[in-house]
Amino acid sequence: MTETTRQQTTTRAGLLQRLRERGVVRVAASYAVIAWLALQIASVVFEPLGIPKWVFTALIIAAAVGFPIAIALAWFLEIGEHGVQVDAAAGGVARPTVRGLRHYADAIVIGILLIAVVVLLVRQSDLGKPKPPENPAIAVLPFENLSGDPEQEYFSDGLAEEVLDRLGKVPGLRVIARSSSFEFKGKDIDARTIAGKLGVTTLLEGSVRRAGQRLKLTARLVDGATGQQVWSGSFDREMNDIFAMQAELAGAVVNAIIPAARGEAAESPAAPTSDLTAYDLYLAARTQLALRVNESIAKSIDLSEQAVRLDPDFARGQAHLANSLLFQAMFLDEPDSDQAAALQRRAETAIHKALALDPDLSEAHGAYANLLRTTGRPGAEEQYKRALELNPNNAATWHDYAVYLANATSRWEESNRATERALELDPRQPTTWANYLRYVGNPRSPRFRTEFERALRMVGDMPSAIDRFTLPALSTPGFPVEVMKAAVVKQRSPMSENLPLWINRCRAWLAVDPERAMRSLPAEATEQRLSLDMEGVRLFLEADVAGIRGDWARVDQDLDLLETRPWANKKRLHSVRSFWYAVQERYVEAAQHLALAGPVPDEWIPPLMGGDAYYGLMETAQTRIYRATGRGDEAGRLVGQLMPRMRAEARAVGKGCELEGRNYEGWMRYASLAANEGLKDEAVDALKGALRCGDLPPTFQPQLPWFRQLDGYPPYEAVKRERERRIEKIRAELIKIETESGLATGQQALQSPGGSG
Numbered sequence: 001m002t003e004t005t006r007q008q009t010t011t012r013a014g015l016l017q018r019l020r021e022r023g024v025v026r027v028a029a030s031y032a033v034i035a036w037l038a039l040q041i042a043s044v045v046f047e048p049l050g051i052p053k054w055v056f057t058a059l060i061i062a063a064a065v066g067f068p069i070a071i072a073l074a075w076f077l078e079i080g081e082h083g084v085q086v087d088a089a090a091g092g093v094a095r096p097t098v099r100g101l102r103h104y105a106d107a108i109v110i111g112i113l114l115i116a117v118v119v120l121l122v123r124q125s126d127l128g129k130p131k132p133p134e135n136p137a138i139a140v141l142p143f144e145n146l147s148g149d150p151e152q153e154y155f156s157d158g159l160a161e162e163v164l165d166r167l168g169k170v171p172g173l174r175v176i177a178r179s180s181s182f183e184f185k186g187k188d189i190d191a192r193t194i195a196g197k198l199g200v201t202t203l204l205e206g207s208v209r210r211a212g213q214r215l216k217l218t219a220r221l222v223d224g225a226t227g228q229q230v231w232s233g234s235f236d237r238e239m240n241d242i243f244a245m246q247a248e249l250a251g252a253v254v255n256a257i258i259p260a261a262r263g264e265a266a267e268s269p270a271a272p273t274s275d276l277t278a279y280d281l282y283l284a285a286r287t288q289l290a291l292r293v294n295e296s297i298a299k300s301i302d303l304s305e306q307a308v309r310l311d312p313d314f315a316r317g318q319a320h321l322a323n324s325l326l327f328q329a330m331f332l333d334e335p336d337s338d339q340a341a342a343l344q345r346r347a348e349t350a351i352h353k354a355l356a357l358d359p360d361l362s363e364a365h366g367a368y369a370n371l372l373r374t375t376g377r378p379g380a381e382e383q384y385k386r387a388l389e390l391n392p393n394n395a396a397t398w399h400d401y402a403v404y405l406a407n408a409t410s411r412w413e414e415s416n417r418a419t420e421r422a423l424e425l426d427p428r429q430p431t432t433w434a435n436y437l438r439y440v441g442n443p444r445s446p447r448f449r450t451e452f453e454r455a456l457r458m459v460g461d462m463p464s465a466i467d468r469f470t471l472p473a474l475s476t477p478g479f480p481v482e483v484m485k486a487a488v489v490k491q492r493s494p495m496s497e498n499l500p501l502w503i504n505r506c507r508a509w510l511a512v513d514p515e516r517a518m519r520s521l522p523a524e525a526t527e528q529r530l531s532l533d534m535e536g537v538r539l540f541l542e543a544d545v546a547g548i549r550g551d552w553a554r555v556d557q558d559l560d561l562l563e564t565r566p567w568a569n570k571k572r573l574h575s576v577r578s579f580w581y582a583v584q585e586r587y588v589e590a591a592q593h594l595a596l597a598g599p600v601p602d603e604w605i606p607p608l609m610g611g612d613a614y615y616g617l618m619e620t621a622q623t624r625i626y627r628a629t630g631r632g633d634e635a636g637r638l639v640g641q642l643m644p645r646m647r648a649e650a651r652a653v654g655k656g657c658e659l660e661g662r663n664y665e666g667w668m669r670y671a672s673l674a675a676n677e678g679l680k681d682e683a684v685d686a687l688k689g690a691l692r693c694g695d696l697p698p699t700f701q702p703q704l705p706w707f708r709q710l711d712g713y714p715p716y717e718a719v720k721r722e723r724e725r726r727i728e729k730i731r732a733e734l735i736k737i738e739t740e741s742g743l744a745t746g747q748q749a750l751q752s753p754g755g756s757g
Contacts, residue, residue, distance in 0.1 A: 031070045035063040053236060137174035137200040139181040140164040143217070144207040156208040157182065158283025159217070159242075163204070168393035176200055177395035177426035179290060183462055195224025197458065198427055202230065213239045242279075243271040273307075273314040281307035282317045289324055294331055300324040308350075315357035319364040322350035326370050347371055362391035366400065373404050380404055395425035399432045406435075430459050452482045460489050478664050478694025481733050484508040488741040505743065506541055508734055511698045512727045514549045521545070536562065540576070547580050550703060555580050571597050582621035585705060587628035594625055617699055620672040620706050639677060646670040650686065657693035664693035668700065676706035684715045691719070696726050 042056055140163055145156040161178050168175045176198050184194050191203050206219035220232040237245045273279050285303035288296040304321035308314055325347035329340040348371055354364035369383035384401040387394060402418035405411045419436045426432060433455040437448065487504035502520055509517035521542055539558045546554035559577055562568050574597035581590035619642060626635035650670060657664065671686035690697045701707065702720055710716040738744040 027070055028067075031067060035067070039063065136172070136202060137176065138167060138202045138204060139176040139194070139198045139200045140167065140178075140204045141194070141206075142182050142185040143205075143219075146207050146209040147211070152210055154284045154287045155210060155280065157185075157287055159208055160206065161283075161286060165391075168391050171392075173393075174200075174424065175393040177393075177429065179395075180426045180428035182290075183428050190227065191222045192224060192227045195222075199424070200224050210239075215239055215242060215245070217245060239276055242276070272316050273311045275311040275314070278307040278310040278314050278317060281310070282314065282320060285317075285320055285324065289320070289327065294328075297324055297328050297331060301328060312353075313357055315354045315361050316363065318350045318354035318357065319361055319367055322347040322354065322367040323363070323370070325350065326367060326374065330374065344371060344375060360390055362387045362394050362397070365390065366394060366397040369397070369404070370400055373400070373408065380408070393425055395422050395429070395432075398422035398425065399429070399435070403435060428459050428462065430462065433459060448479060449482065452479070452485075456485065456489060478690075478697045480508045480510075480512060480696055480730050481737070484734050484737045484743075487743060488737060491741060491743060503537070503541065505738075506545065507698075510545065510548060511696050511701075512731045512734065514545055518542070518545050518549070536565065536568065543576070543580075547583065548701060548703075552580075552584055578625070579618060579621050582625050583704060585624075585628075587625050590621070590625045591629045594622070617668075617672050617704070619669065620676045623673070623676060624705070639673065642669075642673060643677070646673065647682075650689070657689070664690040664697045665699075667693065668697050672699070672704075672706055675710055678709065680710055680713050680716065683710060684713070684719060687716075687719050691722060691726075696723070696730060 042059055140160050143156040143160040145153050164175060164178060167173060180198055195203055201224050203222045203224055204219060206217060209216040215237050217235045221230040223230050235245045281303045285300045288300040301324045304317055304324055307317040308321055325343045329343040332340050351364055351368045354361055365383050365387035369380045372380035372383060384397060387397045398418050399422040402415045402422060405415035405418060422432045437452060483504050487501050490501040505520040506517045509520055521538055539562050543555045543558035563573055574593040578590045578593040578597060623635040623638055667686045667690035671683050674683035674686060
């Protein structure tokens with residue numbers, strides 16, 4: 001080491017010694033720690049207290065300016081026994097000694113500060129925090145509106161939904177649909193309970209404060225299993241930066257819960273519109289369409305039209321307008337009318353405009369698929385697949401695709417998988433549950449019962465879901481106990497017109513006690529209690545119940561009354577009359593009404609007997625009408641078309657419950673036709689299959705003429721005894737449910753003035 005180097009080292013050592021002697025090192029360390037702590041505390045508490053952002057910036061500047069001042073004061077001043085003094089002592093001279101508690105003050109303060117630093121560092125680190133899930137699923141809850149203006153509610157909801165949409169495009173991330181996550185809005189339910197109901201690993205919560213053109217958003221991620229906070233962030237932007245803020249928030253969420261997805265998501269899309277008023281209208285339209293009632297759909301159309309007038313190049317606005325128009329067409333009383341066709345043409349124009357503007361817009365492809373499906377044109381499946389490729393978390397498209405697979409292609413297994421995916425993404429969507437239970441959720445009775453109970457737990461607390469959720473019970477009368485449970489769910493609805501309540505109650509009692517089924521219907525409908533449509537349903541139901549009881553005069557009376565109503569569907573009435581006349585073996589009259597009804601099989605379905613469950617009876621009745629009126633060749637051709645296919649399907653399912661995708665319904669079609677054709681063994685085997693798949697298939701009515709042909713045949717008599725045993729068991733269960741729920745007292749719209757309840 002040279003002399004010069006040795007001198008430099010000695011000088012540095014001397015300077016460091018002087019800094020220590022004068023307490024500069026101690027003050028610098030203490031100042032840095034205290035300033036850091038102060039800034040950390042300010043960053044947490046300032047925003048919730050509404051302190052302007054510039055105050056935090058000023059605090060940072062003050063801390064930086066104060067540092068050299070603190071160093072200078074430490075160099076020139078010293079605290080001794082006589083207080084603060086100018087430090088004029090030479091280097092190497094001992095400093096004044098402080099005795100008593102003040103002697104340990106520095107050590108105490110520095111120790112406390114170090115502990116605080118360690119605690120904060122641990123809190124900010126990943127130590128002790130929930131680890132990012134391997135298969136993450138997130139629900140975005142509606143953001144709280146802090147603007148003080150209830151009219152801004154749609155904006156905070158829409159902002160949350162936009163973030164949800166952006167997250168939906170991230171590979172490897174399952175995002176719960178709006179219709180499920182937004183059901184918890186305004187409810188005081190803890191995060192872990194919500195996460196459990198939705199089946200997610202993480203929740204995103206937030207609040208929005210909109211003041212003029214300024215927007216503040218705070219958000220936090222919560223671990224669904226522990227309720228602990230995973231991440232939090234705040235965003236303060238001008239309104240013209242709203243899309244950048246959405247992208248920033250979505251990116252922060254992804255980085256916090258799914259590291260595996262980093263770099264895999266598509267680049268943040270460009271701003272969907274340059275017109276913020278158009279965007280505002282679009283958000284309001286989305287809120288309206290989510291309600292799915294006629295009035296809200298009309299509002300959605302109006303708002304969407306305003307949005308695209310302001311910005312014709314707003315692709316999402318065009319796609320949303322198309323969906324709104326399609327829903328309005330589907331909600332019409334006559335979906336095949338000229339009015340529906342006009343709505344579909346307008347929707348098609350909007351769809352093509354949206355796709356021209358953004359060929360990769362999932363919502364536009366989903367709307368196009370719905371248009372093609374409802375108009376019977378080819379290409380719907382390709383459009384559904386493209387929509388799901390662009391956004392695998394598009395729950396609405398998964399649901400629509402499942403309906404297409406079931407109704408248009410009879411690919412039941414694929415439909416089942418698509419419906420289950422829709423339920424994963426939107427577990428509180430009653431329409432999806434209704435279709436799941438009706439079409440693909442019930443291949444055998446134990447599974448149907450389990451899934452029905454799961455659906456009740458999931459959506460039974462949602463008043464908005466009650467009417468739609470009763471649909472599966474209406475379509476599944478082979479499970480009377482479940483039908484009655486649906487009536488109990490309906491009873492909790494605040495709606496005054498509880499049509500599904502007494503329809504369900506009637507259905508539950510129909511097969512086990514027709515007298516009680518009749519008493520569950522209001523005896524008359526008044527303008528105060530029931531609409532004209534409800535009166536029509538009541539009269540249809542009453543006629544069907546009377547038919548099951550063999551009260552043919554009452555059937556004729558109710559159908560005569562229906563025929564006088566100006567709103568009655570004449571074709572449907574002729575179909576119903578044809579069926580009941582065939583059951584009574586009044587074949588000439590049955591043939592006359594069958595001719596008036598025309599070749600429209602779907603119209604030939606009595607409502608209480610319901611849908612495909614009774615379609616086999618219609619086919620059987622038709623063959624009897626043909627033979628009895630000298631049209632034996634037509635009857636033979638009909639049987640020749642149906643029987644081979646039914647046999648092949650029966651062999652394919654063996655002792656299972658799937659036949660034409662329906663459970664017991666397919667078996668009953670086979671049983672009815674086989675009994676009518678005198679194929680006793682085949683008829684009995686099919687009846688046994690139906691009883692394996694449903695507790696009490698309602699189409700199995702021994703008083704029907706084709707089943708009377710089996711009377712006295714020992715295997716058939718054994719099947720009838722099993723039916724009677726089940727009837728007694730089910731009757732006891734129904735009485736118990738009615739009694740415990742209060743339905744047995746006849747309240748909740750079961751009685752109308754003058755009714756028997």
